Amino acid sequence: MKQLLAIAASLIVLQLPVSAGVDSNGTKTSETTEEDTPEEYTNWITLGIGGVSVEGDAPQFQHRHRMNEDSFWGIEELHWEPSINKDVTLKLDGRAMAGAEDYLASIELAYRNVGYIKAGYRKFRSWYDGHGGYFPPNDLFFELYDNEFAIDRGSIWFELGLRLPKWPEITFRYERQWRDGQKDSTSWGDTGLTGVPGSNNLRNIVPTFLDIDETRDIFTIDLKHTITKTEVGLGLRFEKQENDNSRNVHRRPGEPSQDRYFTQNDRISADLFSVHFYQTTRLGPELQFSTAYMFTTLESEIGGDRIYGISYEPVFDPVYARRQRRDEGFLNILGGSQLDQHVATLNFAWRPSKDWVVIPSFRYEHNELDSFSDSIETVVPPTGPLVVTFEPLEALSERSFDAITESLEVRYTGLKNWNFYAKGEWMQEQLDQLERDFELEEETASLLIGRDTEGDINTQKYVVGANWYPQPGVNVATQYYKKIHENHYDHPFDTTPNIGVGDRYPAFLRDHDFNVDDFNVRVTWRPKKGNITFVTRYDFQMATIDTRGDFLSTVESADITAHILSESITWNPLPRLFVQGALHYVRNQTDTPADQQVGAIVQDMKNNYWNGTVTAGYALGDKTDLQVNYFYYRADNFEDNSASSVPYGSDAEEHAITATLSHEFTKNIRGTLRYGFFNNRSDAYGGRHNYDAHLFATSLQYRY
Amino acid sequence: MRSQRSAVPVKIRRVWHSRLTRWFHGRREKLGWAAGAGAALTVILISCTSTSTRTLVAPPSIAGAEFAGSESCETCHEAITRDFHTATHARLKAQGDSEKEIGCESCHGPGSLHVSSGGGARTIVNPRKSPETCFQCHLDVRAQFTLPHHHPVLEGKMSCTDCHDPHKGSAMKGGGTEVAGTNETCFQCHSVQRGPFVFEHEALRQGCNTCHQPHGSVNQRMLTERNATLCLKCHFQQQTASGAIVIGGRDHTGSLTRGTCWSAGCHEAVHGSQISSSLRF
Numbered sequence: 001m002k003q004l005l006a007i008a009a010s011l012i013v014l015q016l017p018v019s020a021g022v023d024s025n026g027t028k029t030s031e032t033t034e035e036d037t038p039e040e041y042t043n044w045i046t047l048g049i050g051g052v053s054v055e056g057d058a059p060q061f062q063h064r065h066r067m068n069e070d071s072f073w074g075i076e077e078l079h080w081e082p083s084i085n086k087d088v089t090l091k092l093d094g095r096a097m098a099g100a101e102d103y104l105a106s107i108e109l110a111y112r113n114v115g116y117i118k119a120g121y122r123k124f125r126s127w128y129d130g131h132g133g134y135f136p137p138n139d140l141f142f143e144l145y146d147n148e149f150a151i152d153r154g155s156i157w158f159e160l161g162l163r164l165p166k167w168p169e170i171t172f173r174y175e176r177q178w179r180d181g182q183k184d185s186t187s188w189g190d191t192g193l194t195g196v197p198g199s200n201n202l203r204n205i206v207p208t209f210l211d212i213d214e215t216r217d218i219f220t221i222d223l224k225h226t227i228t229k230t231e232v233g234l235g236l237r238f239e240k241q242e243n244d245n246s247r248n249v250h251r252r253p254g255e256p257s258q259d260r261y262f263t264q265n266d267r268i269s270a271d272l273f274s275v276h277f278y279q280t281t282r283l284g285p286e287l288q289f290s291t292a293y294m295f296t297t298l299e300s301e302i303g304g305d306r307i308y309g310i311s312y313e314p315v316f317d318p319v320y321a322r323r324q325r326r327d328e329g330f331l332n333i334l335g336g337s338q339l340d341q342h343v344a345t346l347n348f349a350w351r352p353s354k355d356w357v358v359i360p361s362f363r364y365e366h367n368e369l370d371s372f373s374d375s376i377e378t379v380v381p382p383t384g385p386l387v388v389t390f391e392p393l394e395a396l397s398e399r400s401f402d403a404i405t406e407s408l409e410v411r412y413t414g415l416k417n418w419n420f421y422a423k424g425e426w427m428q429e430q431l432d433q434l435e436r437d438f439e440l441e442e443e444t445a446s447l448l449i450g451r452d453t454e455g456d457i458n459t460q461k462y463v464v465g466a467n468w469y470p471q472p473g474v475n476v477a478t479q480y481y482k483k484i485h486e487n488h489y490d491h492p493f494d495t496t497p498n499i500g501v502g503d504r505y506p507a508f509l510r511d512h513d514f515n516v517d518d519f520n521v522r523v524t525w526r527p528k529k530g531n532i533t534f535v536t537r538y539d540f541q542m543a544t545i546d547t548r549g550d551f552l553s554t555v556e557s558a559d560i561t562a563h564i565l566s567e568s569i570t571w572n573p574l575p576r577l578f579v580q581g582a583l584h585y586v587r588n589q590t591d592t593p594a595d596q597q598v599g600a601i602v603q604d605m606k607n608n609y610w611n612g613t614v615t616a617g618y619a620l621g622d623k624t625d626l627q628v629n630y631f632y633y634r635a636d637n638f639e640d641n642s643a644s645s646v647p648y649g650s651d652a653e654e655h656a657i658t659a660t661l662s663h664e665f666t667k668n669i670r671g672t673l674r675y676g677f678f679n680n681r682s683d684a685y686g687g688r689h690n691y692d693a694h695l696f697a698t699s700l701q702y703r704y
Numbered sequence: 705m706r707s708q709r710s711a712v713p714v715k716i717r718r719v720w721h722s723r724l725t726r727w728f729h730g731r732r733e734k735l736g737w738a739a740g741a742g743a744a745l746t747v748i749l750i751s752c753t754s755t756s757t758r759t760l761v762a763p764p765s766i767a768g769a770e771f772a773g774s775e776s777c778e779t780c781h782e783a784i785t786r787d788f789h790t791a792t793h794a795r796l797k798a799q800g801d802s803e804k805e806i807g808c809e810s811c812h813g814p815g816s817l818h819v820s821s822g823g824g825a826r827t828i829v830n831p832r833k834s835p836e837t838c839f840q841c842h843l844d845v846r847a848q849f850t851l852p853h854h855h856p857v858l859e860g861k862m863s864c865t866d867c868h869d870p871h872k873g874s875a876m877k878g879g880g881t882e883v884a885g886t887n888e889t890c891f892q893c894h895s896v897q898r899g900p901f902v903f904e905h906e907a908l909r910q911g912c913n914t915c916h917q918p919h920g921s922v923n924q925r926m927l928t929e930r931n932a933t934l935c936l937k938c939h940f941q942q943q944t945a946s947g948a949i950v951i952g953g954r955d956h957t958g959s960l961t962r963g964t965c966w967s968a969g970c971h972e973a974v975h976g977s978q979i980s981s982s983l984r985f
Contacts, residue, residue, distance in 0.1 A: 335902065
């Protein structure tokens with residue numbers, strides 16, 4: 001650490017460097033703040049080192065700002081493009097930041113009129129805070145494990161392209177993608193340690209986590225060729241997927257005889273094969289039309305279990321002593337799916353005159369999916385001793401739908417400085433679905449649940465809008481969007497009577513209609529003088545959902561509204577100074593009738609917030625710049641309904657400031673020195689998410 | 705085959721942090737003052753002792769460049785410009801005095817230096833590398849990407865063009881009359897949610913954004929709602945008795961006191977289930 005500090009101190013004395021970095025809002029800052037002119041140097045390497053000191057909830061900081069709390073160092077950016085000859089180009093790009101676990105290596109070798117080879121590797125890490133919920137009345141918060149979760153997402157690829165003149169373009173690509181690690185889940189476990197009197201004392205706030213292990217291998221071959229005015233293409237894709245994930249839940253921790261765990265393992269492997277063909281014919285600048293067809297088949301196999309026991313990933317114990325009434329699980333699930341999909345499209349783009357554009361298009365899809373699973377359910381009887389019994393189950397479903405979509409867009413630009421446009425899109429879908437759930441006995445199968453569904457699904461979408469440029473530097477844009485989505489379900493077969501007492505699922509929903517209205521207006525204004533730009537935008541969104549259950553009347557089950565007001569200002573008061581600011585104010589609420597029915601047990605959900613950011617860049621001298629950024633965020637939606645349920649509203653206030661000093665030592669050596677302070681306060685979690693963090697980082701760029 | 709997981713996730717990467725934290729926190733106030741004073745002094749000294757004629761411009765822009773007009777772009781980028789009239793973003797184009805400013809260069813910055821240098825490095829704005837170009841108009845989206853839970857676009861791990869096509873056809877990749885379906889864009893990275901499932905959640909057919917904000921949200925997992933309204937907005941039904949929430953014939957009032965519908969044991973399989981028609985697990 002002494003070495004690190006010594007390096008940082010020496011760089012401060014030397015007033016070192018700047019390059020692309022991360023501002024206090026987490027945004028990658030651009031190097032274009034520097035006066036860029038075409039450069040004689042085409043290659044560069046940027047070395048960086050830094051560290052973050054966090055006081056408070058370090059995992060929360062890592063998740064929020066997507067950077068690690070410790071040190072990070074390595075190559076921030078590498079670009080090498082040697083001059084070989086006029087026909088051959090080689091490009092190499094890289095990044096290797098240890099600590100931040102951010103790696104990239106890519107190479108591209110191209111031979112003009114022959115083809116190219118590309119290969120690469122990329123990996124980056126996302127951090128998660130493994131916390132659960134918080135219960136304010138008795139300051140209840142569970143720390144079951146180190147909350148520093150992370151998922152690494154990566155890929156490695158190889159691509160070969162053949163680009164011979166007059167030959168079809170041929171491209172082959174292989175890519176392996178993966179995702180590996182642990183993250184928190186919002187599906188929290190329960191606790192009875194709430195101190196709430198009565199039988200409804202349980203609250204689900206106990207942290208749970210997901211274990212993720214996913215890989216995907218993708219092979220693609222694409223051919224493209226142009227014959228006079230027609231471009232044709234053929235593509236093949238084969239994809240192999242292996243997922244081995246689990247959800248890990250701890251229930252009633254710290255409560256004698258109730259403290260128990262379960263892990264649900266979900267394994268799925270799938271093979272996907274897809275072939276597509278397309279043609280585009282350009283009959284001139286006025287008319288082009290294209291058609292496409294795609295067939296996809298997917299075959300999957302599943303496995304997994306859900307087992308209660310004394311720890312995460314327990315071994316099944318039929319006489320596990322802490323098993324409770326509804327602790328059902330399953331063992332040895334086997335099964336899979338077969339999906340076949342056909343898609344055909346037809347598109348035109350027609351310009352009858354220079355003022356009009358007409359774009360009609362059409363899509364048809366036929367989709368069939370058959371799935372089944374066999375498993376052994378571990379059941380705890382509703383009465384009597386807490387002894388597990390085994391019920392072999394078989395579940396199956398058959399689903400098919402045909403969907404037709406038509407759309408028409410028209411644009412008109414015949415009025416000087418105006419663009420008017422309108423688009424309509426209509427979709428009609430017919431759904432047929434069969435679902436069965438059987439309990440298997442020695443030689444018979446008794447039907448537990450059965451549902452046949454015939455669905456009529458219709459969607460209409462409309463957009464109208466205009467762009468107006470009343471004078472150079474001024475733009476007024478406005479748009480209205482409407483969506484109507486209607487689902488109607490009939491159930492010719494249903495094992496549950498949907499009237500009277502008792503469970504009425506699965507065939508209960510009859511109508512489900514969504515109605516969305518969205519309006520926005522944006523004004524951009526660049527006055528001729530002053531080097532200043534204002535952008536103002538207002539968005540209004542409103543959605544309602546109407547639901548009808550069998551033998552019931554339609555009810556408006558949700559009313560969702562959002563107002564989003566935004567302002568941005570960019571100003572260059574002096575050639576050596578720029579200031580950029582943005583402010584956003586959002587009111588967003590989802591109302592359901594539930595609160596009228598049961599009060600605070602289900603509150604209307606508010607997602608209100610406002611945030612703002614200011615960035616200033618100043619040329620301190622011919623070779624030195626300073627850039628400062630401040631970010632503020634506030635959400636105040638917390639309403640404590642702990643007496644009735646779990647409070648979920650957010651209550652957070654954040655400040656972040658970064659300052660970056662950059663200096664050009666020589667024509668080809670630049671450096672940055674960066675400091676950042678990050679502050680978060682959240683009463684909704686009783687201060688458990690609070691943190692103060694200090695970032696120190698420096699980088700040195702060498703161009704050659 | 706996954707290796708056996710320990711009962712408690714392993715704590716790692718702590719030693720360096722703990723030392724630095726201890727060292728730093730013990731001297732935090734003094735260090736803060738020293739750093740602040742030093743930085744201020746440095747800025748004042750440099751600023752007062754130098755005269756600069758340099759120009760700084762706010763991103764995304766190219767200092768010293770002027771508008772060249774979209775025709776200049778066609779010379780090298782004909783494959784993009786020839787189909788641009790089919791793009792959603794073509795709605796921005798108009799005929800008139802302002803046309804120069806609202807062609808290719810309204811997103812890529814003034815291109816005169818790019819043209820004169822024959823496509824030289826760093827002479828044009830590449831929105832794939834920085835979303836600032838898109839945020840010039842989509843201010844509401846910028847706000848969403850700064851929220852506590854967001855896709856990592858600002859951090860450079862994703863690009864707007866991963867999900868949107870600015871140059872051709874619909875700006876939304878997938879859905880409508882595109883070959884790819886509505887959710888395929890999401891399934892590129894979130895393949896597990898594709899299933900297939902024996903019992904699917906119909907909400908998936910409605911679209912992932914029924915439950916998730918695609919850019920960012922104040923809620924974990926970018927949920928549109930964090931509490932039970934996420935489910936009740938579709939599953940609330942006409943009630944025939946006061947003081948209770950009956951869904952599908954069962955009184956859920958007591959269950960809802962525990963929190964969300966998808967917590968511990970009730971309806972965990974939110975995207976679909978291989979075993980339970982009520983998406984229990």
